[in-house]
Amino acid sequence: MNSLDFVSILFTAIGLSADCFAVALSGSLSKGTLSFPSIFRVALAFGLFQALMPFLGWLAGRTVVDLIADYDHWVAFLLLFVVGSRMIWESFRSKDKSNDKVDITRGFLLLTLSIATSIDALAVGLSFAFLMVNITLASLTIGVVAFVVTAIGFLVGRKAGKVIGGRAEAIGGIVLIGIGLKILLAHMV
Numbered sequence: 014m015n016s017l018d019f020v021s022i023l024f025t026a027i028g029l030s031a032d033c034f035a036v037a038l039s040g041s042l043s044k045g046t047l048s049f050p051s052i053f054r055v056a057l058a059f060g061l062f063q064a065l066m067p068f069l070g071w072l073a074g075r076t077v078v079d080l081i082a083d084y085d086h087w088v089a090f091l092l093l094f095v096v097g098s099r100m101i102w103e104s105f106r107s108k109d110k111s112n113d114k115v116d117i118t119r120g121f122l123l124l125t126l127s128i129a130t131s132i133d134a135l136a137v138g139l140s141f142a143f144l145m146v147n148i149t150l151a152s153l154t155i156g157v158v159a160f161v162v163t164a165i166g167f168l169v170g171r172k173a174g175k176v177i178g179g180r181a182e183a184i185g186g187i188v189l190i191g192i193g194l195k196i197l198l199a200h201m202v
Contacts, residue, residue, distance in 0.1 A: 074142025
């Protein structure tokens with residue numbers, strides 16, 4: 014049984030993509046004007062990793078789901094709470110320690126950022142296994158949303174200040190905690 018509807022998956026995807034938005038925004042501010050192929054390359058990399066990580070977490074979770082079936086809603090809540098809280102915490106920490114112009118659109122830095130922005134999705138995928146979520150739909154939704162949000166981050170970065178990036182991550186964390194609460198409350202009623 015699927016205990017998460019598409020709207021919840023969509024909001025989870027939006028929450029997870031906050032890191033992508035923040036990185037794209039700061040990358041755009043740092044690098045200045047980027048070409049369409051550069052923006053597309055980063056958005057594609059972030060989207061692919063965001064889609065892959067929940068699937069990997071789901072695979073890991075499927076192996077232990079029967080062991081904790083009676084407590085799965087608590088596990089899902091705790092995972093989403095921890096991830097959301099970490100995102101909120103990180104949004105208040107200073108991330109930009111240098112003013113150097115860094116090109117995040119290529120090579121090892123792009124790979125590193127793709128992994129770093131999708132680590133949270135791994136934990137969410139683990140919680141999806143406990144909730145019997147359709148992982149194909151969830152992974153595709155998360156990947157597409159991350160792609161779109163990353164592209165938007167670059168476009169907004171051309172016009173906005175650095176303060177938006179930190180707030181976006183905090184809002185994403187709040188959304189994930191809210192989804193966790195919804196899961197917990199739905200199983201307690």
